[in-house]
Amino acid sequence: MSDNGPVQVRCPVLNVRRVDAYYAITVVAPGIAERFRSGQFVSVAVGGDHSSTLLRRPFAIHDVKPDYGGTVEFLFSVRGTGTAWLSERRSRDLLDVVGPLGRPFPLPREPVNCVLVGGGSGSAPLFPLAQSLRRRGCRVDFVLGGASADRVFSAITARRIAETAAFTTDDGSFGTRGRVTDVLGRVIEECRSDAVYACGPMPMLRAVTAVAGSHGVPVQVAVEETMACGTGICMTCVIPVVGEDGITRMVRSCVDGPVFRGEQVRFDDVGTIPFDALGAPGWKGSSAARAAESARDIA
Amino acid sequence: MSDNGPVQVRCPVLNVRRVDAYYAITVVAPGIAERFRSGQFVSVAVGGDHSSTLLRRPFAIHDVKPDYGGTVEFLFSVRGTGTAWLSERRSRDLLDVVGPLGRPFPLPREPVNCVLVGGGSGSAPLFPLAQSLRRRGCRVDFVLGGASADRVFSAITARRIAETAAFTTDDGSFGTRGRVTDVLGRVIEECRSDAVYACGPMPMLRAVTAVAGSHGVPVQVAVEETMACGTGICMTCVIPVVGEDGITRMVRSCVDGPVFRGEQVRFDDVGTIPFDALGAPGWKGSSAARAAESARDIA
Amino acid sequence: MNADLRTRVGGMDLPNPVVTAAGCAGSGRELSQFFDIASIGAVTTKSVMLEPHAGRPAPRMAETPSGMLSTTGMQGPGVDVFLQRDLPWLLARGGRAIVSIAGAGVGEFGELARRISAADGVSAIEVNLSCPDPAAPSGRHFADDASHAAAVVQTVRSHARSDLPVLAKLAADVPDVVELASACVEARADGLSMINTVRGMAVDTRTLRPAVAGGMGGLSGPAIRPLAVGCVYRVHEALPGVPIIGMGGVRTGADVLEFMAAGASAVAVGTTNFSDPSACSRVLREFTEALEARGFARASDVVGAAHRQGAGA
């Protein structure tokens, strides 16, 4: 219905590749490919028409290519019923895919130095981002982490497209033993990074935001909250985020995110309704604040 | 657990064939093949582990062969979600199959003349029956019907293995236009049939029983009631059947059937609880009848 | 043959019986990216409260067999923003708006009815009776007590513009849905919407903790369809003249047929909008085809069909 909004398509699977502990599925979906900007995701129906598994699964878009009018690739590791089903798809099977969804990563206007930090499957959206950044003349460095070597997504690609790439694993099976934040500070210093982009589990994003903050570098984080709809109508994916106006709101990570400025996410309060959030129990915004609210919402 | 009872097996699909408007699936299931007697059926789980479709689908066993230790074949036409799913199975897929289930067709001790009457998918169990009968020296004639030509199951096989085979279709696209009962009387006369075996929808079985009765020939019918369990525990498949003792009981068509003596099925009362059925509302069996009941049930 | 799809619910005329369920379509803006929001019967908007509400803590949802549990806790910006931003958007696109309201108490319901009535272009008010009832023990909703529910409906009716239909949204997990329905109709509800989500719970077997924050959530989706159809059937049997919007697990056009045969005059798509954003238009198309395949000239001919030919209850 709209030209830059998401579309819903039944698209053929071009191929399913297995890479270490994860899978890469490429589908032919020109409508999604042409609208895509890095940081956006797709949501995929799983289990077939008579599945007891109703909800779509969200996956960051890892790559789009012009082949066949436009292909879209996403990476995933098998976690539960939905990803297990997806891992069994074969070429030519049809997938019902909605996308591209969500706010993309904002790109710097100047050719600055960017460090891209990914944890586990959170690395996926950083690859198209790296390419966009490099097209703008930015320097790109990677810090990728995972539980073990086979959980670090696309390490080889990272090495190829970035100036430097550092890896960490919890078990030390690849790169430095430890977490991405154990090396991030050093990378920011050595690479003179001007901006950090991060995607991964909430605790990692919180730690990355803290490290970036202590180095005085702005950070954009892409969150992975559970999502029932991915399109903004169910209100199940909310997290507390501070607006430009200093007011905390429970915002939808699917359409208001998944990308947020790290400093604006109230990581300590994720999973709660902060007492000072707009509309929290007992909250009474001044009438001025409320007037501002409706003006903002209308704008 | 028991040697002649049913077994539950996850068995590989050997092949799926399409024949006119129906499908034939052969699975490798030695345990079922070795126990099988004609008239029995299998019940097949459909839709996979995370399907919203819980219940098994019952299918008459159409053929068993000694290949691969024992194979079992069933035929079906696509009717709803379960059969649609089954029609998409491929060689080597695994199916969860329980069988053989139900009481088989009783076989005559003497080499008598038998006419086998099938409607639509109800023809399926008549083929192994025909073979058993012929092994005992019986003459076998077929009367098969269906809505249209492509709904008459295994017409060619019927011609091959039977002395004579008559066909009817509702639309006249194959054989005589009309119903199996339009030709059954003639066949019984011409073939000097001593016994009738029938399988198909309830109204057909009722009509066949009436025709057989008017020719003074005994008839065995195999019913196709909806079944939730197929193993005798859910009590959803009951029909009113008159026992040897003249008492009508609501009996389970899955384990007490699917084969019954036609005269004993109260076709007119299927879908009701006849007022004189054991335990019907207001029913008060004499204490003698009730004593007989518990003696019978214990035996 | 082109079937006549029009339907009438409590004085509200709709071009066809497929509407959205409250809280499952926002105010139509997001879904309008996938289909023309004016093409369906109506949009029932997310229950609006007087004040902004931040809702409940996360996790707010869990998937269950053929269903989902959710607990969003009426998050929303409040009625002012709704009237200034959301409603005008929907009306400008030619959509019909059934405005769902949720009061923190009976008084707020009245105030909401007054405010909504002052706006132009609203098709009906739907009264969400599955809101915490401040006059009952914690955890209870207005719908749990037919007399409390009736008081809410009465208040809304008396504060709403007299030409604005008032629909009472009922729940299935109440002592007696027919009694609840009757009480609401006596309180002058023009129609009934049913059913809301059913209270349930899931435990995350990884953590052994409740899967949604706060423990209990609302179950929706195809899993509850038999409960919903049962409520519609029983209420239509008891109150055959009262129009019903049926909902609960509608996924296909055949499901619309099922609800209408049970007694609904319109049918809402809820959770399915989450899993299939173009569901409403697909369901409407499938329903139209199913209707025509069965030779019905009018959608309204199906209403209550399952009660005819002598069906018992």
Place this chain on the structure above:
Amino acid sequence: MNADLRTRVGGMDLPNPVVTAAGCAGSGRELSQFFDIASIGAVTTKSVMLEPHAGRPAPRMAETPSGMLSTTGMQGPGVDVFLQRDLPWLLARGGRAIVSIAGAGVGEFGELARRISAADGVSAIEVNLSCPDPAAPSGRHFADDASHAAAVVQTVRSHARSDLPVLAKLAADVPDVVELASACVEARADGLSMINTVRGMAVDTRTLRPAVAGGMGGLSGPAIRPLAVGCVYRVHEALPGVPIIGMGGVRTGADVLEFMAAGASAVAVGTTNFSDPSACSRVLREFTEALEARGFARASDVVGAAHRQGAGA
């Protein structure tokens, strides 16, 4: 590590927590073709009535999303045949028997309790409170009125042998399950089984007629699991000392864990026996593995886990 699977429900000791649900396993004979009936915790037998009952007309079942509707209407041969034929068979195989009883009125419940008590080897009596209540309007069950339910439990308790545990089988679609549970416990139930099927309906969209005869049926299967887990959770929270047999849509070992974490001491497999005749043994194996994988030494340590670490309700 070998986890200790033993559990105790109202004075009844079971080797493990996996039992069958009433009416979903006959008396164990059919399922014993697929696994050793003595290997599971117990068999709850189909509700037995005093007299033979022919049950309801067909069609008696319909498939629904992740569930089924059924209406068998307590068909059975009556208590005499049960005691002479079915019970001895089960006990001879080493099975433990929880005998479910269904009375046509309060008096019959008492008589049934007396008759069952006279038999040897029964582990417990389960009182099916989802039977038509002759003292209430048509369609209502004893469970719909806590005081009527309590009267039944009290009668059974006073007629049953004093060392025989009495379990009250509750339904979810009642005005207030916690109130019902409390009333039954006050009437000296030793434990609670929950939940029974939930009243619902489906319309056959080919015929536009109710899919099961009589219209309403009982919904069972995974679809209702969130309702069941919610009831167990709330009742365990209110009555933490009262043992519960949880059931409703159990399909896997993880589901057993879910019910136990919510507060059940044992868990029954119902509808899944229909779709998977060896389900009980599989579920027991999966549960044992899940328990050990999580490092629990005793199954009983899981009971109520979801309430700990400060979970709200």
